[in-house]
Amino acid sequence: MVTVLDLNDRPRARHPEKAHRPDQEVLRKPDWIRVKAPVSRGYQETRDIVKSHKLVTVCEEAGCPNIGECWEKKHATFMILGEICTRACAFCNVATGIPTAVDPNEPESVAKAVAQMGLTHVVITSVDRDDLADGGAQHFADVIHAIRRLTPLTTIEILTPDFLRKEGALEIVVAARPDVFNHNLETVPSNYLTVRPGARYFHSIRLLQRVKELDPSIFTKSGIMVGLGEERHEVLQLMDDLRTANVDFMTIGQYLQPTKKHHPVKKFVTPDEFESYATVGKSKGFLLVASSPLTRSSHHAGDDFAKLRAAREARLAKSA
Template structure:
């Protein structure tokens, strides 16, 4: 049995606040990635009255061996009431910043882009002062679908790179390192006012040099925000942890990322992609961008991105 080091232990949540948030979610029939993916920060986030909403789920069409979201169930048809129910939850919870993510829906022609669009617009109508972050799948490289999401004007477009190029086939077999980089580059080119964000996990066998290479590649596509956190094995059937990375190493990556020009690097053992995501509001005040009304007409060639380390 692998024993977690001291720096990975979290306080037990306050049941009263957690219960209050769960009551709202159950009342409106909503899912959160906090629960579905067994996030270690669920207690802290629910105690703070925040949550990362999981739409179009909870069944996923991919079977990534690190992820605890269910892929064995058949995805259900989209719920037309979901956008309004989500907006109502944001209103009831009085959220200043909301994160909306989804399972992979490769069964849908647009990967679920239209549902993201409807959710963003519903939240804007119900809670105009709330900043909106969407954490999206790779949409199978369908950039017309990406344009649908961007046209709804999210404040932050987040897509997780997850791991280094060398480990992609083992960690994310249905994904592509190149495709994830291109999604971030397409977002920057089409909607330069949107803040771009990504996250990676460590502890799966990567080296320090490989992590820094990912950071270099992300800056080459002008990614704004990066999160780096420790991978934790959800169960024995998932990928095992190769190493528990010490906090000092996370600090070193944070310093390196800031030297590259990221607007923000959040790196610690317990960091997750949407952990303390509300801090982006302060970032937007420091580095303001004027929101556009029309997407840029752009078509980037496949050769536009040439990461130094190819997938293997």
């Protein structure tokens, strides 16, 4: 059985559309999905650092099943721009409602935590901030610059919102030159109205494509969840769409329903099916494909970044 602990000890705002969804029967998790409860000394040390700097992590907010493993190794994904999202995606356990003011000291606080944890690779994500004129783009850039000032050798991966209808926002973030630009499609386009209603599939594809046009040296990355009712041919078409946008790295993981009020799990995809997706993805030209039941966007991100660089160098050497 999976042990997923709710580590949040505060009330959680919820959008009415999400909170009043009829309860669904939760499918029993199969034996191949197992995680350890977060009880190690390393986990507690990471938690203390995060709390001492008054930071938010998506590890906690989204109830990530890998939190015990990652925090034991002092790996954490920082979530900036507050802890309340302006959208109500049916799969997501992050609180939804009216956001608080942006903390101008947050970039420096994140940079100090990165230094204290000794991170060689860090992942920065955020809630959606549709209320801000630039969707939070300048804040992303400020965080990147702060980390670079304090720990210049740390490589930086960002996982951004879609900046929908925020003209010029993407350019601000790309100009800060993160090492990896990640934006998740989350699911196949046929599911968007029910799973990701505030987003637009082809806008997200175009966002990733535009990153490469602005700065080809930045690695691009995107991920999806499976088990939401998608068909295999839809996943393969999504892979083609990502490759058309010249995306380097794709992640595929099992959707796990956070509560009965969220979108139900339609299927638990087998490890063999995940392995098949990885094989097909690599044949389509991705530099790297991470595909397994517990794969998440930032899981093993540092190791994966090293693999990305090696794969790019090998491809360049082969074409020389």
